[in-house]
Amino acid sequence: MKKRTKVVSVMLLSVVLLLAFVKPETDRSFEIIKNLDIFITAFKEVNSYYVDEINPTQLMKTGLDAMLSSLDPYTDYIPEDAIEDYRTITTGEYGGIGALVDKKNGVSTIVLPYEGYPAYRAGLIAGDQILEINGFDISDKSSSEISHLLKGQSKSELTLLVRRYGKDKPFKVTLEREKITINNVPYYGMVTSDIGYIKLTDFTTGAGQEVRKAVVSLKDEGAKKIILDLRGNPGGLLNEAVNVSNVFVDKGLEVVTTKGKIKKDIRIYKTLNTPTDTEIPLAVLTSRGSASASEIVSGVMQDYDRGVLVGQKTYGKGLVQQTRPLAYNSQLKVTTSKYYIPSGRCIQAIDYGHRNEDGSVGKIPDSLKAEFKTSKGRPVYDGGGVDPDITVEVRQYAPITYELMGNELIFDYATRYRFEHESIVSPKAFRVSDQEYDEFVSWLQSKNYDYTTQVEKDIDKLTASAKKEKYYNDIAAQIENLKKATLHNKGQDLQTFKDEIKALMEQEICGRYYLQDGIVESTFSRDLDIRKAIEVLEDANLYEEILRMN
Numbered sequence: 001m002k003k004r005t006k007v008v009s010v011m012l013l014s015v016v017l018l019l020a021f022v023k024p025e026t027d028r029s030f031e032i033i034k035n036l037d038i039f040i041t042a043f044k045e046v047n048s049y050y051v052d053e054i055n056p057t058q059l060m061k062t063g064l065d066a067m068l069s070s071l072d073p074y075t076d077y078i079p080e081d082a083i084e085d086y087r088t089i090t091t092g093e094y095g096g097i098g099a100l101v102d103k104k105n106g107v108s109t110i111v112l113p114y115e116g117y118p119a120y121r122a123g124l125i126a127g128d129q130i131l132e133i134n135g136f137d138i139s140d141k142s143s144s145e146i147s148h149l150l151k152g153q154s155k156s157e158l159t160l161l162v163r164r165y166g167k168d169k170p171f172k173v174t175l176e177r178e179k180i181t182i183n184n185v186p187y188y189g190m191v192t193s194d195i196g197y198i199k200l201t202d203f204t205t206g207a208g209q210e211v212r213k214a215v216v217s218l219k220d221e222g223a224k225k226i227i228l229d230l231r232g233n234p235g236g237l238l239n240e241a242v243n244v245s246n247v248f249v250d251k252g253l254e255v256v257t258t259k260g261k262i263k264k265d266i267r268i269y270k271t272l273n274t275p276t277d278t279e280i281p282l283a284v285l286t287s288r289g290s291a292s293a294s295e296i297v298s299g300v301m302q303d304y305d306r307g308v309l310v311g312q313k314t315y316g317k318g319l320v321q322q323t324r325p326l327a328y329n330s331q332l333k334v335t336t337s338k339y340y341i342p343s344g345r346c347i348q349a350i351d352y353g354h355r356n357e358d359g360s361v362g363k364i365p366d367s368l369k370a371e372f373k374t375s376k377g378r379p380v381y382d383g384g385g386v387d388p389d390i391t392v393e394v395r396q397y398a399p400i401t402y403e404l405m406g407n408e409l410i411f412d413y414a415t416r417y418r419f420e421h422e423s424i425v426s427p428k429a430f431r432v433s434d435q436e437y438d439e440f441v442s443w444l445q446s447k448n449y450d451y452t453t454q455v456e457k458d459i460d461k462l463t464a465s466a467k468k469e470k471y472y473n474d475i476a477a478q479i480e481n482l483k484k485a486t487l488h489n490k491g492q493d494l495q496t497f498k499d500e501i502k503a504l505m506e507q508e509i510c511g512r513y514y515l516q517d518g519i520v521e522s523t524f525s526r527d528l529d530i531r532k533a534i535e536v537l538e539d540a541n542l543y544e545e546i547l548r549m550n
Contacts, residue, residue: 039063072335074321080329096151097158098180099124101143104408107131108138108146115515118175124162126512127415131170132161154179166419184240187520188214191530195537196223199520200244203236203293208243215247215276225281225537227530228297231311235292238269238320238339244293245300246271248307250278253342256296258320260337281543282307283533286388291315299341299386305376305547309388310533316385318348343372345382376548389546390536392529400493401500403451404444410501413440414508427510427521432502440505441494453488 043063047056057079064077098117099110110128113120132138133149141149152158156177163170184207188198196218200211215226235241242255249255249271257268284298284307295314301307318339324332340346369383381387397405404410424430432440463479466472472479494501503526510518524530536543 072319074317074319074333075335076333077326078323078331078333094151094180095154095156095177096180097122097124097175097177101130101146101150103143104129104411108141108143112511112516112519114180117180118178120515122173122175124160124173125164125418127165127411127418129163130160131163134158135161152177165415183210185210185214186516188218189517189521190218190221190223191227191524192534192538194222194224195227195534196221196225197227197229197524197530199229200294201233203233203240203244205237205240207236207240208246211244212247212276215280219277219280223280225283227283227285227533227537228307229285229530230290230294230298231285231287231529232289233291233294234289235294235317238293238296241293241296242269242271243273244297246273247276248278248280248282248301249304250275253304255300255342257340258337259340260320265337278306281537281540283537284309285529285533286311286314286386287529288312288315288394290386291317292319295347295386296339296341299343299345299347302380302386302389303342303374305374305378308390308533308536308543308546309386310390310536311388311392311529312394313387313391314347314385316347316349318346343374343380345370345372345380347382347384347386349384378547378549390532392532395500395528397500398493398497399451399453399488400490401497401504403449404501405504407447407449409444409447409449410504410508413443413505414512416443417509418512424509424513427514427518428524430506430510430522432505432509437498437502437505441491444490444494450490451488456483456488459483 043056043060046059047054061077061079068075068077097119098114099119100112100114101108102111103109104111108130110119110124110126110130112126113124130138130146133146136149138146138149150158154177157174158177159172159174161170162173182202182204184202184204185198185200188196191197196215198211198214198218200207211228215223218226238256238258245255251271251274253271255269255271257266259266282301284301286294286298286309290298290311291314295317298309298314302309319335320337320339321333322336324334326332338346338348369381372380372382374380459479459482463472466475466479503523507519507522510522512518514521536546
């Protein structure tokens with residue numbers, strides 16, 4: 001302890017002495033030096049005298065995290081042991097088994113194996129439960145700990161003990177890790193005879209090339225119109241936002257301008273390549289989870305009147321981050337500038353510290369928004385995300401549906417269904433029949449689950465308020481009658497919300513047979529955003545009217 005304290009003290013003293021020779025030319029310089037001195041001194045005193053043993057590394061990380069959290073949500077300290085995870089986020093590559101693994105009912109479970117990778121080749125399927133990794137029981141490990149155990153150097157072996165539905169005993173599977181590349185475009189295909197669909201989920205290296213390839217392939221299949229799905233895409237590399245935009249707009253056009261504290265660092269990003277198709281009608285799907293690079297692409301399509309935006313207002317992240325190297329292989333991801341799309345607007349939410357519970361920006365007062373114009377003169381606004389040209393209301397699931405998903409009952413039933421049915425028809429054609437749904441309802445009777453509706457919650461609040469304010473005795477009879485009238489009934493709710501429950505069952509079941517493609521294709525006929533996009537693209541007059549509306 002004394003040796004460590006002495007080393008820390010010497011290091012901190014060296015920093016103080018170094019700072020002492022920095023001439024404080026301004027009051028700001030002096031304030032920086034003074035506060036660094038205070039911080040270093042406080043750190044040394046806590047390390048020396050705090051009643052319990054402390055971990056200097058963890059204490060410093062806590063201090064750095066607290067300091068950076070006062071700035072914006074995207075400026076982060078990345079310690080050396082987290083660099084690999086950060087690299088995975090930015091490159092889409094890691095060494096592993098190639099499967100989405102998560103806790104289901106407290107057990108580490110294969111949720112989705114990626115086609116062609118080790119888990120898939122080894123025969124692992126969705127629903128398989130991992131009990132041990134290399135002989136070690138993982139029942140008490142967190143999801144992040146299990147993820148680290150599954151990842152590792154390419155060509156390194158690991159052995160899993162797996163329990164599968166329908167098998168009497170767990171069995172061992174030995175596989176070899178390899179370099180896993182997560183596709184930015186996990187799916188593209190035809191939604192109608194002449195409308196192609198591209199799902200873009202990330203903006204890691206190669207996103208532009210993947211979208212370009214998808215467009216070319218879909219046109220070869222007969223696509224005359226394109227739907228680009230950016231819903232839930234959190235963004236990524238700025239240059240890939242430029243590359244994706246370049247697929248649909250001409251070479252040499254401005255895509256985004258970044259402006260930071262240092263005026264000379266203003267940078268203008270333009271498209272550099274020959275576009276793939278600047279004429280094909282385009283519908284871009286956006287949601288509250290479409291952020292950063294997704295907002296650049298959707299905003300560029302809107303500003304150049306290149307396509308129609310369908311869905312919900314985007315997240316509202318118009319900030320650019322850079323990583324700066326720190327000592328001992330750690331890094332700082334710091335917000336350095338805001339970005340502005342071609343119309344001149346910045347889509348950064350005015351107050352990024354406060355959002356609705358669902359993550360959306362909420363309504364920005366008109367007085368706080370500035371108006372800009374698209375290339376054809378359509379009015380567009382800044383202040384918090386990109387507004388779609390056609391708004392589609394977000395589907396709100398019933399409480400029973402959330403409960404069935406939250407308790408993994410739909411997931412578990414799909415596992416059972418896969419065991420009992422060798423094959424199904426194509427995802428686009430597959431439907432859960434009324435008889436199969438009745439079997440699901442019967443299966444649920446042995447399951448323990450319950451839920452509270454919003455009306456029931458409101459009545460409970462009313463009861464609590466009435467008791468607090470001494471009115472309960474006066475209205476007790478009315479409250480009890482209201483409870484009886486609104487008390488939920490599982491059996492009734494399972495029939496009332498049958499359609500939305502069946503849709504989720506179909507999605508989960510199709511994923512068991514057709515993996516990621518099955519999950520996507522099973523939603524085509526029920527997805528309200530996709531249906532609206534198809535409606536717009538099939539009506540040429542409506543499409544053109546939207547793009548020239550002002």
